[in-house]
Amino acid sequence: MRRMTARPANAHQARLLRLLRDGGPNSRAQLGDQVDLSRSKLAVEVDRLLETELVVADGLAASRGGRRSHNIRLNPHLRFLGVDIGATSVDVAVTNAELEILGHINQPMDVREGPVAVFEQVLSMATKLKASGLAEGFDGAGIGVPGPVRFPEGVPVAPPIMPGWDGFPVREALSQDLGCPVMVDNDVNLMAMGEQHAGVARTVHDFLVVKIGTGIGCGIVVGGEVYRGTTGSAGDIGHIQAVPDGRPCACGNRGCLEAHFSGAALAWDATEAAQQQLSAELAGRLEANGTLSAVDVAAAAAAGDATSLDLIREGGNRTGQVIAGLVSFFNPGLVVIGGGVTGLGHTLLAAIRTQVYRGSLPLATGNLPIVLGELGPTAGVIGGARLISDHLFSPA
Amino acid sequence: MRRMTARPANAHQARLLRLLRDGGPNSRAQLGDQVDLSRSKLAVEVDRLLETELVVADGLAASRGGRRSHNIRLNPHLRFLGVDIGATSVDVAVTNAELEILGHINQPMDVREGPVAVFEQVLSMATKLKASGLAEGFDGAGIGVPGPVRFPEGVPVAPPIMPGWDGFPVREALSQDLGCPVMVDNDVNLMAMGEQHAGVARTVHDFLVVKIGTGIGCGIVVGGEVYRGTTGSAGDIGHIQAVPDGRPCACGNRGCLEAHFSGAALAWDATEAAQQQLSAELAGRLEANGTLSAVDVAAAAAAGDATSLDLIREGGNRTGQVIAGLVSFFNPGLVVIGGGVTGLGHTLLAAIRTQVYRGSLPLATGNLPIVLGELGPTAGVIGGARLISDHLFSPA
DNA sequence: CTACTTTTTCCACTCACAGGACAAAGAGCG
DNA sequence: CGCTCTTTGTCCTGTGAGTGGAAAAAGTAG
Numbered sequence: 001m002r003r004m005t006a007r008p009a010n011a012h013q014a015r016l017l018r019l020l021r022d023g024g025p026n027s028r029a030q031l032g033d034q035v036d037l038s039r040s041k042l043a044v045e046v047d048r049l050l051e052t053e054l055v056v057a058d059g060l061a062a063s064r065g066g067r068r069s070h071n072i073r074l075n076p077h078l079r080f081l082g083v084d085i086g087a088t089s090v091d092v093a094v095t096n097a098e099l100e101i102l103g104h105i106n107q108p109m110d111v112r113e114g115p116v117a118v119f120e121q122v123l124s125m126a127t128k129l130k131a132s133g134l135a136e137g138f139d140g141a142g143i144g145v146p147g148p149v150r151f152p153e154g155v156p157v158a159p160p161i162m163p164g165w166d167g168f169p170v171r172e173a174l175s176q177d178l179g180c181p182v183m184v185d186n187d188v189n190l191m192a193m194g195e196q197h198a199g200v201a202r203t204v205h206d207f208l209v210v211k212i213g214t215g216i217g218c219g220i221v222v223g224g225e226v227y228r229g230t231t232g233s234a235g236d237i238g239h240i241q242a243v244p245d246g247r248p249c250a251c252g253n254r255g256c257l258e259a260h261f262s263g264a265a266l267a268w269d270a271t272e273a274a275q276q277q278l279s280a281e282l283a284g285r286l287e288a289n290g291t292l293s294a295v296d297v298a299a300a301a302a303a304g305d306a307t308s309l310d311l312i313r314e315g316g317n318r319t320g321q322v323i324a325g326l327v328s329f330f331n332p333g334l335v336v337i338g339g340g341v342t343g344l345g346h347t348l349l350a351a352i353r354t355q356v357y358r359g360s361l362p363l364a365t366g367n368l369p370i371v372l373g374e375l376g377p378t379a380g381v382i383g384g385a386r387l388i389s390d391h392l393f394s395p396a
Numbered sequence: 397m398r399r400m401t402a403r404p405a406n407a408h409q410a411r412l413l414r415l416l417r418d419g420g421p422n423s424r425a426q427l428g429d430q431v432d433l434s435r436s437k438l439a440v441e442v443d444r445l446l447e448t449e450l451v452v453a454d455g456l457a458a459s460r461g462g463r464r465s466h467n468i469r470l471n472p473h474l475r476f477l478g479v480d481i482g483a484t485s486v487d488v489a490v491t492n493a494e495l496e497i498l499g500h501i502n503q504p505m506d507v508r509e510g511p512v513a514v515f516e517q518v519l520s521m522a523t524k525l526k527a528s529g530l531a532e533g534f535d536g537a538g539i540g541v542p543g544p545v546r547f548p549e550g551v552p553v554a555p556p557i558m559p560g561w562d563g564f565p566v567r568e569a570l571s572q573d574l575g576c577p578v579m580v581d582n583d584v585n586l587m588a589m590g591e592q593h594a595g596v597a598r599t600v601h602d603f604l605v606v607k608i609g610t611g612i613g614c615g616i617v618v619g620g621e622v623y624r625g626t627t628g629s630a631g632d633i634g635h636i637q638a639v640p641d642g643r644p645c646a647c648g649n650r651g652c653l654e655a656h657f658s659g660a661a662l663a664w665d666a667t668e669a670a671q672q673q674l675s676a677e678l679a680g681r682l683e684a685n686g687t688l689s690a691v692d693v694a695a696a697a698a699a700g701d702a703t704s705l706d707l708i709r710e711g712g713n714r715t716g717q718v719i720a721g722l723v724s725f726f727n728p729g730l731v732v733i734g735g736g737v738t739g740l741g742h743t744l745l746a747a748i749r750t751q752v753y754r755g756s757l758p759l760a761t762g763n764l765p766i767v768l769g770e771l772g773p774t775a776g777v778i779g780g781a782r783l784i785s786d787h788l789f790s791p792a
Numbered sequence: 793c794t795a796c797t798t799t800t801t802c803c804a805c806t807c808a809c810a811g812g813a814c815a816a817a818g819a820g821c822g
Numbered sequence: 823c824g825c826t827c828t829t830t831g832t833c834c835t836g837t838g839a840g841t842g843g844a845a846a847a848a849g850t851a852g
Contacts, residue, residue, distance in 0.1 A: 029830060038810045043831070066829025067817040148759055158759045206626055218725065222618050229727025230602055233759045240721040241755060244640065251757060325636040325718070326725055329614065331625025359637060361647060363544055363554045363629045425799060434841050439800070462798025463848040 006052035007396035025073035027061035081141035084380030087214035093381035142384030144187035154184035190383030192219030199374040211339035261315030279307035316351025324359030338373030402448035403792035421469035423457035477537035480776030483610035489777035538780030540583035544629040550580035586779030588615030595770040607735035657711030675703035712747025720755030734769030
């Protein structure tokens with residue numbers, strides 16, 4: 001099938017496309033209620049969108065007491081690709097234009113193998129999705145990488161955990177390979193956009209998303225827009241000092257939050273505890289697998305292992321202290337906790353909440369929900385689809 | 397004189413007014429170069445502005461090689477009032493429409509006396525400025541108060557250091573008394589706007605302003621706009637924990653930044669040191685005045701007093717650590733240090749810089765200037781004038 | 793005084809858009 | 823089934839914003 005390359009010609013068309021994306025199929029009359037345009041103007045713009053084939057007619061709507069209205073919807077053949085490159089695995093998903101996931105693959109992988117190897121894998125995963133009949137091609141792709149990105153160019157800059165990616169023209173390269181427009185962003189920002197589009201942050205304009213995975217990062221949304229900072233490194237909270245003169249960190253400092261609590265730190269602590277026979281549960285798992293990860297700690301904690309619960313609580317306290325500072329500073333309307341360690345669930349959340357509610361002033365915490373992300377591993381890929389659709393559904 | 401009450405009728409007019417405000421008198425042709433409107437359209441809008449008397453003709457411009465252009469400028473009779481209410485003093489200033497200060501008064505005062513007493517004083521200061529012939533009336537006023545403000549309504553909310561102001565309708569009341577439009581904001585946000593308009597932050601879009609006065613606060617500017625947070629308490633960094641299990645703070649916690657370093661804390665520390673005879677310099681000053689303030693510490697430090705220098709350095713270190721965290725999180729393009737203690741100058745700045753450059757990642761600090769504010773005590777009042785002019789110079 | 797520039801005004805033309813009139817399509821009711 | 827009322831979609835005209843060319847006005851440089 002020929003891919004759609006059309007773009008909305010003006011702000012009205014962009015507005016309509018986004019309404020259809022976020023609200024699904026809709027009647028012309030209902031659209032009219034939402035956009036404050038005269039019926040004539042609306043009809044003209046809708047007709048033009050129909051001509052571009054970005055939207056298609058979709059039968060008749062139910063009557064609202066009079067003549068039935070004609071439904072329209074985004075072209076059901078449109079396909080977006082969401083790619084979430086983590087430190088140790090990749091998620092790739094296909095969505096339709098309404099950003100609903102049609103197919104989703106997750107595979108282990110090590111970013112440190114470098115961009116060429118990783119993109120080979122991403123492309124083969126995309127091909128697999130195509131082969132299963134979910135898509136004949138892609139109209140756009142949004143990619144998340146675990147490090148800072150110079151956003152306009154779509155190029156990673158000085159990423160600590162992925163040397164070899166520095167300056168690699170991700171956007172350019174993938175756009176060539178996939179044959180469609182591509183946007184690149186930090187993985188945490190993608191997660192924030194995902195939760196904003198389809199998760200817990202749908203109604204909030206200013207919020208933070210704290211992602212605790214292999215590292216720790218934070219997505220910042222201001223007035224509904226992702227804030228990326230001057231050099232694209234905003235939200236890099238993993239290296240805020242959480243413990244004075246604490247553990248040495250890979251960054252050269254001591255006491256960084258990430259050195260004390262993150263997927264990696266948790267695994268290290270658990271291994272330590274197992275080897276010192278502090279926890280039979282963890283020791284058994286280490287014996288069985290040869291190695292421990294955050295998932296093991298989560299499982300042990302669920303089984304009631306005291307050592308694991310302590311590790312989680314302590315980590316939650318440290319994280320909560322840092323978040324308390326951010327809440328004082330940023331005064332968000334919502335804080336979302338997500339990432340690989342959400343399996344730690346309520347123990348973690350309780351520890352964080354305690355610290356934040358204690359450490360920030362009532363005015364900032366008074367009406368501040370602190371919740372787990374709703375979308376789990378799909379937040380990133382949905383965010384990717386959202387990123388590229390925001391780009392494509394804006395005036396050319 | 398009859399006050400101007402007109403407002404720009406559309407975005408073009410607002411744009412032109414702001415250009416005249418920021419760039420001073422300008423010829424019609426030069427304006428045309430900046431606004432991307434057709435000559436005819438520009439002429440129409442300028443004529444309408446002339447009709448409203450918001451702008452006036454101002455003779456002929458120098459020739460650029462052909463016919464000389466007519467200059468226009470903002471009405472020179474326009475007057476804005478900037479009011480900066482601090483914890484222990486008030487600044488009131490009159491500006492023209494180009495936000496140049498025509499007169500400035502500073503008086504000691506205690507906010508805790510409550511809004512009624514304070515506004516009585518503010519009004520008498522404003523009257524004094526009028527009496528000196530600088531203004532016949534005011535076209536707008538911008539007020540800064542040392543605490544969180546619900547911005548749209550212009551009402552302080554739960555301000556810790558100014559009980560009695562909670563919920564007081566500052567905007568409403570002053571608008572009545574002054575007979576002109578009024579906008580109210582946090583004093584730190586005003587300072588940020590001042591430095592943005594006429595100080596060090598003129599060319600930066602994302603920056604932080606840290607004000608160290610009686611307390612400590614931070615102004616946040618995102619994309620050129622002040623960010624106020626969900627409940628108006630964004631930037632309230634005085635109660636971020638800087639020292640684990642540190643000094644008790646008025647807020648009920650321990651180790652708040654403000655408890656360890658601020659005008660008040662510094663005065664307390666200095667008095668302590670003087671009484672314990674750790675510093676002859678400070679003891680002498682205590683003897684002479686009966687009390688010590690941050691100004692005394694600054695003077696003693698300038699005279700080479702080791703104890704005072706240590707106090708400043710230690711405070712700078714604590715503040716720097718907190719700012720380092722904010723820099724990692726926010727990735728600003730500039731950090732401005734200001735407020736009453738800027739007299740501490742380079743000792744303070746050096747300590748802060750050391751901590752930030754050490755405690756944040758290179759990508760965030762690489763090209764990050766950390767500088768003292770340029771405007772000193774006028775930043776707040778200029779910010780106030782800027783606040784109200786932004787409001788008045790926007791489409792009605 | 794002449795040739796060339798720049799600024800300003802004037803005017804005709806295009807385009808976006810609103811809103812009314814009217815036709816089409818359906819619901820509800822007797 | 824016919825009648826009335828409601829909603830939806832189309833057509834058409836009026837209005838106001840805005841553009842761009844032509845020409846007048848006001849200079850400069852020789």
